Amino acid sequence: MLSIEQLVQYRQIFDSSLIKREAKIKLPSAINKTAHVGEPETHHFDLYGYKNAIDNQEHVALISGDVEKFDIPLVRIHSECLTGDVFGSLRCDCGPQLNHAKAMIAKEGGIILYMRQEGRGIGLLNKLKAYELQECGADTVEANHQLGFAADLRRYELSAFMLKDLGISKIKLITNNPDKIHALAKFGIEVIERVPLIVGQAEENISYMQTKKEKMSHLLDKE
Numbered sequence: 490m491l492s493i494e495q496l497v498q499y500r501q502i503f504d505s506s507l508i509k510r511e512a513k514i515k516l517p518s519a520i521n522k523t524a525h526v527g528e529p530e531t532h533h534f535d536l537y538g539y540k541n542a543i544d545n546q547e548h549v550a551l552i553s554g555d556v557e558k559f560d561i562p563l564v565r566i567h568s569e570c571l572t573g574d575v576f577g578s579l580r581c582d583c584g585p586q587l588n589h590a591k592a593m594i595a596k597e598g599g600i601i602l603y604m605r606q607e608g609r610g611i612g613l614l615n616k617l618k619a620y621e622l623q624e625c626g627a628d629t630v631e632a633n634h635q636l637g638f639a640a641d642l643r644r645y646e647l648s649a650f651m652l653k654d655l656g657i658s659k660i661k662l663i664t665n666n667p668d669k670i671h672a673l674a675k676f677g678i679e680v681i682e683r684v685p686l687i688v689g690q691a692e693e694n695i696s697y698m699q700t701k702k703e704k705m706s707h708l709l710d711k712e
């Protein structure tokens with residue numbers, strides 16, 4: 490007999506009505522040729538906006554190249570991090586990861602799914618509260634627990650639906666987090682290759698990165 494979880498999963502795999510593409514625009518955007526040097530150059534992306542019935546958040550897909558011709562595209566699933574993505578916080582590696590992934594897909598073609606799962610799903614203000622606790626000695630996992638949350642509340646079915654909407658079921662995933670690969674597989678997205686993205690390490694985030702490696706199984710050793 491199927492469990493409720495399996496039934497929900499089954500419905501989510503096949504119920505494409507849970508997600509809807511509502512807008513598609515052109516997005517010229519500046520790309521730095523390398524992380525540190527070179528004049529920015531303009532790259533022409535497409536940006537698709539999605540609405541959904543699962544978390545009621547609005548998520549976007551940034552696309553470089555002709556999505557209809559993609560075979561096994563390079564994909565980055567980036568979780569929102571206002572502090573890192575917008576303000577260049579060095580407490581985490583998100584900002585450099587986003588910029589680097591953008592440059593990678595500009596060069597090779599591919600997709601960034603920008604998922605509004607701020608603070609690993611606990612939201613912006615809770616993440617700031619978690620930072621307060623970290624300033625008092627907790628690590629990133631302990632801080633979430635002290636606030637009553639699991640270490641990571643993110644879900645990936647919406648990312649899978651967005652990829653399916655774009656006609657994609659096999660990807661090369663830019664990530665250091667094996668959980669994403671397993672989560673996507675449950676929703677019918679096969680990760681053919683994992684592409685590491687080890688950038689953005691700084692003095693200010695040494696212990697945060699160490700916790701991701703030790704407690705959250707992130708693959709952060711440079712081969």
Ligand SMILES: Nc1nc2c(ncn2[C@@H]2O[C@H](COP(=O)(O)OP(=O)(O)OP(=O)(O)O)[C@@H](O)[C@H]2O)c(=O)[nH]1
Nearest residue numbers: 568569570581606607608609616619629664665666
């Ligand atoms: N709750 C919480 N969220 C954080 C903290 N630092 C960063 N984040 C959030 O973590 C998310 C990014 O997760 P990461 O663990 O950096 O990376 P990942 O997406 O799991 O894996 P990669 O694909 O390898 O980048 C973003 O939503 C950030 O806002 C923190 O200390 N506490």
Ligand SMILES: [Zn+2]
Nearest residue numbers: 570573581583
């Ligand atoms: Zn961050």
